[in-house]
Ligand code: GDP
Ligand code: MG
């Protein structure tokens with residue numbers, strides 16, 4: 001039996017479930033998941049190792065246009081992941097059907113690449129079974145997708161079927177990455193993403209979008225090798241956001257910090273001391289050196 005390996009871009013508007021799907025497939029928390037759109041800001045590589053194939057996923061940030069440098073670099077990385085891909089998996093939401101934004105993605109991106117495109121219809125746990133077929137029929141009129149796979153990323157329905165379908169379109173190739181590698185995301189960025197996720201879950205309106213997290217240092221405990229001491233800065237755009245993140249008597253920052261610490265301890269299998277600082281940096285979204293160190297722009 002021959003081995004296959006190749007790159008897959010996950011494409012879809014914000015909130016269709018790209019990160020949830022990737023985490024489910026890889027069996028680890030990699031890309032941050034939250035109920036708000038635009039949580040994913042960078043391109044994340046995840047490698048799925050199968051006995052007869054290696055599938056390398058590019059979690060493209062939700063395709064969305066915007067004026068600032070951050071929005072531009074997010075869009076660029078989404079386009080780059082489609083250019084690098086052997087197969088594109090476009091995701092839509094079963095319960096929402098084809099939205100205007102979904103159709104724009106087909107028009108502006110999908111049609112530009114002469115690549116096999118698989119349509120994954122996610123969140124089928126939210127709709128009645130007999131509504132799936134009509135949705136597939138409608139989809140055939142929108143684009144000539146190679147395959148249509150109804151899934152639920154959250155309930156783990158049909159995920160193996162999706163992997164097998166992707167495999168069909170990958171080139172024959174030896175493995176491209178070592179077997180123990182799941183991501184090329186540097187540890188500092190990965191930790192920053194987990195902290196940012198906790199900010200997202202605990203804040204409202206424009207505050208979560210005003211936030212960037214930079215991990216400044218990760219040190220091992222001097223006496224205890226099983227301890228990690230992590231210093232991180234939460235950047236916000238405005239003074240009043242700083243107040244919200246710190247909260248009354250520091251309660252909010254404490255909550256964010258302990259949620260992040262618990263998760264980091266679980267994922268890293270080590271004890272963690274997490275020191276969080278909040279700083280105001282009005283135009284961090286236009287600060288190229290800072291964006292680079294946050295991993296948003298290569
Ligand atoms: P992304 O912006 O495309 O990466 O979307 P996320 O993975 O962050 O998911 C957005 C929201 O949809 C989160 O609240 C997820 O829990 C939810 N979600 C994702 N997949 C499913 C699914 O299969 N079923 C249901 N009911 N919810 C889902
Ligand atoms: Mg995402």
Ligand code: K
Nearest residue numbers: 034036037039
């Ligand atoms: K999201």
